[in-house]
Amino acid sequence: MKVLWRCFTIVHGLMAALFTCAALMLIAIAARTGWTAFTGQWNEASAQSIIEALGLLAGAVVAIQIAETIVEEEVIREADVSGPTRVRRFMSRFLVVVVVALAIEGLVATFKALHQDPSQLWFAAGLIASTAMLLAAWGVFVHLNRSAEELEPEAMEKAKREDAKIQ
Numbered sequence: 001m002k003v004l005w006r007c008f009t010i011v012h013g014l015m016a017a018l019f020t021c022a023a024l025m026l027i028a029i030a031a032r033t034g035w036t037a038f039t040g041q042w043n044e045a046s047a048q049s050i051i052e053a054l055g056l057l058a059g060a061v062v063a064i065q066i067a068e069t070i071v072e073e074e075v076i077r078e079a080d081v082s083g084p085t086r087v088r089r090f091m092s093r094f095l096v097v098v099v100v101a102l103a104i105e106g107l108v109a110t111f112k113a114l115h116q117d118p119s120q121l122w123f124a125a126g127l128i129a130s131t132a133m134l135l136a137a138w139g140v141f142v143h144l145n146r147s148a149e150e151l152e153p154e155a156m157e158k159a160k161r162e163d164a165k166i167q
Helices: 002-039 044-076 084-115 118-151 153-163
Strands: none
Touching: 002 044, 044 084, 084 118
16 A cells, blocks of 8 residues: 555656646746847737736746645645645645636736727636635635634644644
């Protein structure tokens, strides 16, 4: 069983490496897009390029944060994500990045729609509204999960001990 568990750790490490590579590629593409806009004419097209670069950077942040979460939770801690404390912490780490990235993408989509195709504003509004609903659902989840944590104080202590592996 330990060999199988070690294989899962290796696969998680590989996934984290691939997320990191994807983040680095997105950063490079965003930098190239931004540099092209900076060295070209400073006009509306350059502004659109910068806005697109921001969207790429938001995607890179998501990818790098997912890689970090995978490494910390699955490789270093080898945490069991079954108790309410660990689930809340894992989900919160993931969702904070996703919500911020989706909000940035919603703003990017809004700017692009305003300047290129106003009929696309409905899609941007839908993305922003969906992001708001995800944020509200996350808040409900945290609230309900906190009640479950109070029933299992030993799980919180276990999670704190696992945190010592990171420090």
